[in-house]
Amino acid sequence: MELKAIYECVLTGERDQIEGVIQRALSAGCRPADIINNALIRGMDEVGRKMKEGDMFVPEVLMAANTMKIGLQAVKPLMEGEETEAPGKIAIGTVSGDLHDIGKNLVVMMLEGAGFKVIDLGVDVSKDRFLQVIEEEKPDLIGLSALLTTTMKTMGETVQAIGGKVKTMIGGAPVTEDFADEIGASGYAPDAVTAVDLAKSLIF
Amino acid sequence: MKDTVPATIYFNILGKENCKKIHEASLTIMDEIGLQIKGEQVLQLLLDHGARTAGDGRVRIPVSLVEQALKAVPGEFTLFSRDGEPYVQVNKDNTIFGTHSDQLEILDPFSGKARKFLRKDTKLMSTLAEYLSNIDFVLSVGLSSDVPTRYQTQAAFIETVKNFRKPINFSSNDLQGLKDVLEIAALVAGGKKKLREKPFVFYYCEPIPPLSHPEASTEKLRISAENGIPVVYMPYCMLGGTAPITFAGALAQCNADVLTGLVISQLVHEGTPYIYGAMPSIMDMRTTVGSYGAPEFALLTAASSELAHMYGLPFYGTAGTSDARFIDEQSIAEVTMFCFAALLSGSNLVHDVGVLDHCINVAPEMVVLADEIIEMLKHFVQGVKVNNEELALDVIKEVGPGGHFLTTENTASKFKSIWYPQLFSRKMKNEDSSEMKDKIHAKINSALEHHQVPSLAPEILKELEKWEKLFNN
Ligand code: B12
Numbered sequence: 001m002e003l004k005a006i007y008e009c010v011l012t013g014e015r016d017q018i019e020g021v022i023q024r025a026l027s028a029g030c031r032p033a034d035i036i037n038n039a040l041i042r043g044m045d046e047v048g049r050k051m052k053e054g055d056m057f058v059p060e061v062l063m064a065a066n067t068m069k070i071g072l073q074a075v076k077p078l079m080e081g082e083e084t085e086a087p088g089k090i091a092i093g094t095v096s097g098d099l100h101d102i103g104k105n106l107v108v109m110m111l112e113g114a115g116f117k118v119i120d121l122g123v124d125v126s127k128d129r130f131l132q133v134i135e136e137e138k139p140d141l142i143g144l145s146a147l148l149t150t151t152m153k154t155m156g157e158t159v160q161a162i163g164g165k166v167k168t169m170i171g172g173a174p175v176t177e178d179f180a181d182e183i184g185a186s187g188y189a190p191d192a193v194t195a196v197d198l199a200k201s202l203i204f
Numbered sequence: 205m206k207d208t209v210p211a212t213i214y215f216n217i218l219g220k221e222n223c224k225k226i227h228e229a230s231l232t233i234m235d236e237i238g239l240q241i242k243g244e245q246v247l248q249l250l251l252d253h254g255a256r257t258a259g260d261g262r263v264r265i266p267v268s269l270v271e272q273a274l275k276a277v278p279g280e281f282t283l284f285s286r287d288g289e290p291y292v293q294v295n296k297d298n299t300i301f302g303t304h305s306d307q308l309e310i311l312d313p314f315s316g317k318a319r320k321f322l323r324k325d326t327k328l329m330s331t332l333a334e335y336l337s338n339i340d341f342v343l344s345v346g347l348s349s350d351v352p353t354r355y356q357t358q359a360a361f362i363e364t365v366k367n368f369r370k371p372i373n374f375s376s377n378d379l380q381g382l383k384d385v386l387e388i389a390a391l392v393a394g395g396k397k398k399l400r401e402k403p404f405v406f407y408y409c410e411p412i413p414p415l416s417h418p419e420a421s422t423e424k425l426r427i428s429a430e431n432g433i434p435v436v437y438m439p440y441c442m443l444g445g446t447a448p449i450t451f452a453g454a455l456a457q458c459n460a461d462v463l464t465g466l467v468i469s470q471l472v473h474e475g476t477p478y479i480y481g482a483m484p485s486i487m488d489m490r491t492t493v494g495s496y497g498a499p500e501f502a503l504l505t506a507a508s509s510e511l512a513h514m515y516g517l518p519f520y521g522t523a524g525t526s527d528a529r530f531i532d533e534q535s536i537a538e539v540t541m542f543c544f545a546a547l548l549s550g551s552n553l554v555h556d557v558g559v560l561d562h563c564i565n566v567a568p569e570m571v572v573l574a575d576e577i578i579e580m581l582k583h584f585v586q587g588v589k590v591n592n593e594e595l596a597l598d599v600i601k602e603v604g605p606g607g608h609f610l611t612t613e614n615t616a617s618k619f620k621s622i623w624y625p626q627l628f629s630r631k632m633k634n635e636d637s638s639e640m641k642d643k644i645h646a647k648i649n650s651a652l653e654h655h656q657v658p659s660l661a662p663e664i665l666k667e668l669e670k671w672e673k674l675f676n677n
Contacts, residue, residue: 054490058444099412106492149353153353192492
């Protein structure tokens with residue numbers, strides 16, 4: 001009952017309500033792990049499905065993602081000692097020479113909404129910067145965005161430099177599955193919703 | 205000199221008062237909210253002339269700078285042909301259309317498939333554009349997949365100029381591309397000075413909305429202004445993504461970005477021709493696509509044309525585009541709507557004709573079709589003349605009730621002012637299936653077979669070969 005309310009809250013993107021609804025669930029004795037796995041994450045899965053079907057629009061999806069994020073923040077501190085799956089850390093940026101960022105921003109927000117910890121490196125991110133972040137932050141996955149033919153080349157070089165250090169996923173309008181294979185990236189996704197599925201499959 | 209559209213009817217989207225409100229909102233954005241402007245030389249120039257920076261790293265541009273720039277910028281200039289002949293007077297009254305000479309993909313007219321654009325396709329696009337009477341310029345962008353990226357800009361331009369005499373609009377991947385093309389264009393024009401005096405090229409560059417003008421953009425503006433090359437500076441913004449979702453706000457922000465480019469261009473070189481460009485489109489919130497076929501895009505582009513004209517500037521418009529990937533009911537509807545809007549709003553240099561798949565491919569067949577559609581619409585915007593000759597009361601009297609006009613001198617001398625389509629069918633007994641595709645193909649083939657653009661002088665070709673060696677494989 002309470003879990004259902006949380007799930008609904010995510011689905012409708014009620015940012016102001018989520019904390020209250022979670023408090024009620026906790027008072028009623030729900031376990032934090034259940035709240036995360038059976039309400040929040042299930043809510044976002046449904047959001048992803050609806051977006052793919054064309055039943056939900058970007059602003060609604062982002063509102064849901066934001067609600068999910070607030071919910072996670074409310075529950076996480078209570079999780080100590082309990083077994084949970086590590087959500088995974090992803091660093092993502094638009095490669096060097098490329099200033100297109102709105103697609104990458106969408107991917108960032110969707111990943112956050114799915115519970116990942118995301119480091120947004122912004123645009124025009126050099127190979128060295130990616131390597132530095134891998135060294136310092138030890139992410140589970142690197143995301144690279146490129147929209148220009150010229151910067152797809154840079155993307156290839158960057159993925160090559162990253163090598164086997166950490167898995168890579170790539171995207172951007174002119175990027176394709178074939179291109180991902182060609183440069184040895186671990187995965188490609190055509191849109192932000194698929195990017196979430198891809199990240200999950202690459203990390204877990 | 206090209207006869208441009210003899211339009212007599214226009215529509216207004218905004219009206220004077222709303223134009224002014226948007227203008228004022230743009231000034232507020234520039235003076236109070238501020239913009240991100242990078243590039244040391246340009247930034248210094250702005251600061252030297254009264255722009256301000258603050259701790260937040262934004263640049264604020266006072267109204268006085270905008271006013272000075274508006275005074276300095278010419279409202280009119282001539283674009284020349286490759287051979288140095290005046291081709292068209294660019295101002296706020298004339299309308300001409302252009303397509304691409306290259307793109308990321310081409311909708312191959314022979315296979316019907318969308319595939320990667322190859323260098324050889326530039327010849328097809330340029331020849332076709334040269335041949336069609338309603339296409340008066342091409343945009344050379346540098347996207348051929350079989351050319352090393354370092355030379356894509358240069359290769360596209362060379363291939364275009366060899367096969368095209370009308371004015372060439374070009375963009376470049378980077379600053380080097382711009383500098384190289386200016387050199388190549390000077391070769392063709394007979395020197396830098398001649399190119400400046402009789403420009404047959406104009407440049408295209410853009411800021412990154414919202415309100416961001418990175419070094420690459422401002423340097424492109426600076427170099428083209430310094431060389432006296434007419435420049436289009438055009439924000440492409442997506443409502444709800446990179447611009448407010450509300451129409452007026454999007455127009456005001458877009459206008460602020462264009463005015464910022466204007467200020468920069470005029471500070472670099474007072475009097476340099478500057479063309480007002482704007483592509484305020486929507487972001488489809490179901491698919492995240494930046495639309496090239498939305499009615500709101502056509503509407504706001506038309507409104508931007510009105511803003512440009514308020515400033516007395518020529519407007520670089522968009523038309524003949526679609527979100528669909530193929531020539532189908534959707535793309536033809538979107539292309540037609542946009543061409544109509546461009547004509548009725550008096551857009552001046554209208555680009556992107558035949559660009560489909562939200563700016564991923566260009567379709568030669570659609571360019572041929574659009575040529576016909578534009579011709580059709582020109583016969584609409586000509587309007588209705590009312591005078592004694594046109595009222596033709598004497599002819600009506602002569603024929604009288606129950607007669608016919610088939611044999612009158614009036615009909616005989618004037619029937620050709622009615623439009624006769626080349627592609628569209630008006631057969632008494634129409635065929636059992638559409639002949640359109642065949643007619644379009646015949647036109648493309650005929651252009652390729654019979655419309656050889658005269659080759660450039662041997663000395664020039666020799667110089668171009670030196671460039672071509674760099675990227676020929
Ligand atoms: C908007 C746009 C711009 C805006 C960018 C604004 C911004 N803040 O991002 C502006 C106007 C500034 C711009 C500039 C330029 N652009 Co541009 N632009 C576009 C346009 C029309 C739409 C791109 C877009 O934002 N779409 C909406 C977003 C949401 O979609 P998206 O980026 O594809 O992202 C989605 C997916 O791809 C995926 N995804 C994206 N990133 C990632 C990352 C990962 C890890 C994953 C898994 C998935 C993923 O998920 C996203 C959400 O669903 C495209 C045409 C097109 N149809 O793509 C051209 C296009 C990309 N641009 C192009 C060009 C040439 C340029 C310029 C070079 C033009 C010029 N000569 O000046 C400059 C380059 C500036 C630079 N140095 O980067 C070309 C690229 C051709 C090529 N392959 O080389 C295109 C294809 C248009 C064309 N055919 O000419 N552009």
